[in-house]
Amino acid sequence: MANFNTHLFTATAASIGAALVAENIHLITPAHIPWLVFLGTLGGLLPDIDANNSKPVKLLFNVLAVTGVAAVLYTVKSSYAPHHQLILIAVGTYLFIRYGMFALFNKLTDHRGVFHSILAALFFSLLMTCISFYFLHWSALLAWLNGIFIALGLVVHLLLDELYSTDLSNLRMKKSFGTALKLFSYNNMTATALMTICTLMLYSIAPSPTPLIKVWKKTQWNNYLAQVSFEVSDNRLDKQREQRDIRRLMKL
Numbered sequence: 001m002a003n004f005n006t007h008l009f010t011a012t013a014a015s016i017g018a019a020l021v022a023e024n025i026h027l028i029t030p031a032h033i034p035w036l037v038f039l040g041t042l043g044g045l046l047p048d049i050d051a052n053n054s055k056p057v058k059l060l061f062n063v064l065a066v067t068g069v070a071a072v073l074y075t076v077k078s079s080y081a082p083h084h085q086l087i088l089i090a091v092g093t094y095l096f097i098r099y100g101m102f103a104l105f106n107k108l109t110d111h112r113g114v115f116h117s118i119l120a121a122l123f124f125s126l127l128m129t130c131i132s133f134y135f136l137h138w139s140a141l142l143a144w145l146n147g148i149f150i151a152l153g154l155v156v157h158l159l160l161d162e163l164y165s166t167d168l169s170n171l172r173m174k175k176s177f178g179t180a181l182k183l184f185s186y187n188n189m190t191a192t193a194l195m196t197i198c199t200l201m202l203y204s205i206a207p208s209p210t211p212l213i214k215v216w217k218k219t220q221w222n223n224y225l226a227q228v229s230f231e232v233s234d235n236r237l238d239k240q241r242e243q244r245d246i247r248r249l250m251k252l
């Protein structure tokens, strides 16, 4: 299994690459790049929330606990409760989410279960699209892009896990091969059914992807790829010329 830092680095690198392409074809402005790279990286860390005591799951429950405390304090602040009661409520909420709900989550999920699947990529992608569209009030095009970057990071994570399941020096597969990049969880059909229902519900309320499809169709990919390969070969020629000049100078 690839470790936390490997997942972090690879997801960030893949997201930077994808964000630069999106900027190059004028799908986004440079100001969008950091946010999309953040989402791609987040997607790259998401699957391991099913690994008990992994860094992503601890981070997730810390964030949830702090958000929970803020939400509860915001709700009860108008009741003018004494300070010591407010502190007790805050500590109780934190402990309940961070340890109580965390233990329950660990019990209900198995590592490399449904969170390590293409179904999870679809689920989190649509969840992000809907959050961006309905709560953050992004346009349909950018909301879909947000979702796509979550899916991109997640798929990169699954591919990396599979790559680490291959013992390249001995050319054989480890036992874990095939447990990360799968369509859904074959061992836990209840979790699969639940996630499928949620994914379909999100799809039914998601904004229309038409603006994104239009831009995709309008993009002249052949020209873009030709331009990129031309720039690469141009750079190579420049380097060759530079090396030739250095050699000539050294001979003088």
Ligand SMILES: [Zn+2]
Pocket (backbone or CB within 6 Å): 047, 048, 116, 157, 161, 180
């Ligand atoms: Zn993993």
